[in-house]
């Protein structure tokens with residue numbers, strides 16, 4: 001034993017074993033202190049890039065956002081978040097000219113001419129359109145942040161097949177409205193170029209401005225090019241399956257508060273209108289038929305998780321949990337102790353009745369408890385307001401703001417909802 005340790009042993013009357021343990025403990029502690037920055041478990045558990053919410057850097061909130069609302073991807077819920085944010089901050093929302101209905105003349109390529117003049121120049125845009133980079137950049141102010149959302153293609157296709165069953169000719173030709181029948185021989189039912197064909201084939205690629213008839217099997221370079229174009233423009237591609245995590249990334253990107261991204265789930269089908277689970281073979285067939293969408297989804301799902309890792313996974317999960325808790329509190333405050341999604345027939349508040357695409361599909365919504373009035377009610381009403389009513393309300397409000405009668409817009413006397421899309425029933 002070295003003399004210094006012998007002296008220590010005499011002075012403290014410690015056993016040789018205890019002294020060795022003490023030395024070992026001291027050297028481990030010293031190693032941790034000096035090497036701490038290089039130890040990989042510490043930063044992973046407590047990522048330095050993710051300070052607690054109240055310590056977020058005081059960056060001003062970003063006010064100009066263009067959200068490409070893709071179809072059947074939870075886009076209505078994101079749109080509602082953006083509409084409410086715009087109202088709270090007195091921002092202008094680009095809205096379609098009434099001749100385009102509640103979307104920017106989809107499925108035509110977007111043109112700035114589709115935007116109602118009373119809603120220009122806009123800060124926020126969030127209604128359905130087919131993406132056209134140059135036209136959007138002509139409309140939106142410089143510095144606009146572009147965001148979109150994708151959904152797993154098999155789940156998305158099942159939703160499209162059900163929702164647009166009466167409108168999309170390719171779906172209407174299928175006996176017994178059978179998704180299995182369609183996916184077992186899609187070419188037998190599908191005609192490229194006919195009206196609303198894009199709802200039956202690579203809808204994501206179409207909405208993003210791509211050519212939905214291209215196949216990555218024959219032309220891998222086309223998919224790579226489309227991905228590159230999306231990456232050049234969109235600062236964030238959200239993923240519907242990880243909706244709360246997506247909102248955490250969104251609010252961080254825009255320097256918004258967590259409260260700014262609280263939401264009620266909108267445009268959801270009833271359990272009776274959907275497949276409880278998509279069998280694996282059906283999911284494979286849906287992905288094979290929509291191979292371009294599958295390629296887009298797989299790429300952006302991977303980049304999404306890289307973004308989450310960069311922000312610090314534990315941090316994103318913590319914020320997502322806080323968001324879920326705050327959201328549950330808000331839903332209870334607005335819609336009663338047990339807030340439930342209900343079919344339109346059970347919703348008494350006209351402004352909250354969602355549009356129904358056909359008698360075969362039930363789209364659910366929330367209702368306000370009876371006897372509610374006051375400013376909190378208005379906030380709750382907006383939280384659950386379907387796209388059609390909210391777009392009409394905002395258009396009337398913004399027309400008034402720029403026009404002759406600048407009085408507050410009554411939110412509780414909207415006209416009855418009109419169909420959400422300009423879908424000719426006879427087709």
Ligand SMILES: Nc1ncnc2c1ncn2[C@@H]1O[C@H](COP(=O)(O)OS(=O)(=O)O)[C@@H](OP(=O)(O)O)[C@H]1O
Pocket residue numbers: 070071072073074075076077155159240241243265266267268269270274
């Ligand atoms: N928060 C959240 N998380 C996950 N999924 C959600 C969320 N909000 C809505 N949804 C589901 O999104 C589907 C509706 O999508 P959209 O609103 O984009 O449809 S539309 O194109 O505007 O008609 C619809 O899917 P289906 O029910 O499968 O049809 C909704 O249930």
